[in-house]
Amino acid sequence: MTSPTPVRTSPIPGLLQEATQAGGGSMILSDRSLGNRLGLKGRHAAGFLETSGIPVPDRPNTYRSGQGLLVLRLGVSEFLLEGRHPALTRIGAVAPGLHPFPREDCSLFMAGTGTGDLLRQTCSLDFGSWDPESRSLALTVLAGIGVTLLKGAFQGLPCYLLWCDYSHGPYLWKTISSLAMETGGYVTVPSGSAGLPDGKGIFPAEES
DSSP states (O other), rough: OOOOOOOOOOOOOOHHHHTTOOSSSEEEEOOOSOEEEEEEESSTTHHHHHHHHHHOOOOOOOEEETTEEEEEEEEHHHHHHEOOGGGGGGGGOOOOSSSEEOOOEEEEEEEEEEHHHHHEEEEEEOGGGGOOOBBEEEEEEEEEEEEEEEEEEEEEEEEEEEEEGGGHHHHHHHHHHHHHHHHTTTOOTTGGGOOOSSSSSOOOOOOO
């Protein structure tokens, strides 16, 4: 038995192509949906990650980065993994109590001076007091859609990674890009370019 292959499609390729025409502005937007992504849950999930040398967040609603992975702890025994690591190819062969599953997420990256205004219009979180060094994540609602949200910094500017249900991707992209145009405009960045959006230069310094 092998581990499930992460879905590597995006719900918004046509919208993204149209958005490249927008040009200029105070925000960067990027579609991260094509990244390698896997869900892992079960009573042995944390132990498997630890023995595999993968950094494990010590409590729910936090994340760690390192060993080529971004690791989100969504609950006591549930994780979202992004990136590549040799251990992930053998997850399906380990003992009961470990359940890998594909993650069909839409994932977006936002950065720039306009992100604060946009988020205040769409979400009730207090983003001003959110310290990226805490490595915390938020399970919240943005523009009426349930999302998982991380805050970091890119080139000295605030940035955010978010994940939502695949089917909500087009609506969320349209909403965010429309509001971005109203708050100074935006540019799109192809996934994986200039260090985006794999976490390098975004998250607090940690083991590589």
